[in-house]
């Protein structure tokens with residue numbers, strides 16, 4: 001579906017512009033689903049500046065609080081079948097990420113949300129569109145896994 005969309009949208013003008021980016025909606029869903037399933041920053045850290053009541057617990061002032069998008073992006077009460085790769089969960093009808101506040105935090109959230117969020121999405125859209133327009137890809141077998149340094 002993404003390949004067809006790229007071929008259709010880029011067909012006439014292979015150099016993407018702002019209009020092209022807007023029209024690559026399925027590519028956008030795919031990128032957002034990758035953000036959800038494999039967030040680049042798996043841990044966001046804050047320090048409490050005052051006592052905070054949360055879920056029946058008190059987090060004292062001065063404590064480290066860690067939020068993991070890698071965990072919250074897989075909550076069943078927020079996402080349908082969270083372990084399934086399903087880019088269409090972001091389409092205009094379903095909008096799963098808009099059902100709860102801060103459900104998608106691959107770029108953080110609130111006042112410190114990534115200021116480069118839109119820039120990163122636009123850049124990635126262009127790079128991926130150009131790659132898929134120029135080259136045919138196939139899945140590696142076995143799948144390539146990132147090697148974590150210990």
Ligand code: HEM
Pocket residue numbers: 040041044045105106107108109111112113114115116117119120
């Ligand atoms: C795929 C690319 C990127 C990812 C996954 C990403 C992710 C993030 C995340 C998760 C945060 C929040 C950190 C936190 O809450 O502790 C953040 C903050 C930030 N990002 Fe990005 N980022 C990306 C690209 C960029 C780009 C391209 C720029 C600049 C052009 C940028 C500038 C910033 C800045 C300035 C902040 C700090 C905002 C603040 O504290 O108020 N990021 N980013």
